[in-house]
Amino acid sequence: MLLLADQWKDYELIDMGNGEKLERWGNYVLRRPDPQVVWPMEAEWSLWKNPHGHYHRSNKGGGQWEHKKKYPEQWTISYKDLKFHIKPTGFKHTGLFPEQAANWEWSMDKIRNAKRPIKVLNLFAYTGGATVACAAAGAAEVCHVDASKGMTTQAKENIKLSGLEDRKVRFIVDDVVKFVEREIRRGNKYDAIIMDPPSYGRGPKGEVWQIEEKLFDFVNLCMKVLSDKPLFFLINSYTTGFSPIVLENVLQTTIGKKVKGGKIYGGELGIPASRDGKILPCGIFGRWESK
Secondary structure, eight states: OOOOOOOOOEEEEEETTTTTTEEEEEEEEEEOTTTTOOOOSOOOOHHHHSSSSEEEEOOOSSSEEESSSSSOOOEEETTTTTTEEEOTTTTSSSSGGGGGGGHHHHHHHHHHHHHHHOEEESSSSSSSHHHHHHHHHHHHHEEEEEEEEHHHHHHHHHHHTTTOSSSSSEEEEEHHHHHHHHHHHOOOOEEEEEEOOOEEEETTTTEEEEHHHHHHHHHHHHOOOOOBSSEEEEEOOTTTTOOOHHHHHHTTTTTHSSSOOOOOEEEEEEETTTTTOOEEEEEEEEEEOOO
C-alpha cells in the first residue's frame, strides 16, 4: 500500500535528482539532500540554482545551510486548518515531515467517527504533527511524549498556532519507555497509540534506543496501557532497510493477540513531485484499527 500526502497547498515537492530534493515551504524554497533520490537530475534549472536555502552535507558528518536569499529563522505554514512553525535546523530538518499528513488524515477520520471520547498517546512525538491533528479532530485527551525539550516546546507552539489551547493536551519531556512504565503503575489507559521511533536515539538521561533491539518489547509494553476498547495503533518508521511487513508482524504478535477482531496492514508514505509526478518514498507505517 502506498499512501500519498498530496493535499498540501503550503508545501510542495517541486523536483528531485542527484541525491537532493527541491521543496517549497510556504513562500520559501529549500534545497536539501535525500538518500532515496538515487536518479540523476534532468536539468539544474533556475530554481535549483537559486533557492532561499541550500543544505550542504559535510564529509565529517552533519552539514550547514547556505543562505542564498534572505528568509526568516522561523515561519508558519498550514495544512488545511492545522498550522505549524518551520525552523530549518543544522541537521537539515525543518521541524515537520509533510508526508505524515497521510497519517494525520487517517487518525483524524478514526477519531471523528468513533462517536465516543478518545484518549491518544503520541510517543516519540517530535514537534507534534500528530498531536495537533488528533487534538483538532476532537480527541478527549492527547498525551505528547518526547525526550527533547526543544521539540516539545515547538509542539506547544504548534498547538497554539492552530488555536487549540483549549484542548486537553499533556506535554511530557521524558524517555518514552520510562513514561509508559509509570503509566502502567498509575493504571492510565489510552484508546489510540501513535509512535514514530527513531532508528537510534538517547533519552534525556542517556537511555539508549536501538529500534531492532527495542521495538517489539516496547510495543508489547504499550499493550498494558491500551484500553479495553482500543481504536487504533500506528507505528511510523524511517529506518533504512525496514519493510512495512516488519511493522505488520510486530502488530500481529502484540495487539493482534490481545484484541479480537481489527485489521492490520502496512505500507509506504510518499509525496509526488509537482514537476514530473515522480513519487518520493518517505518512510513506512504499520496500522492496527478496530472494525
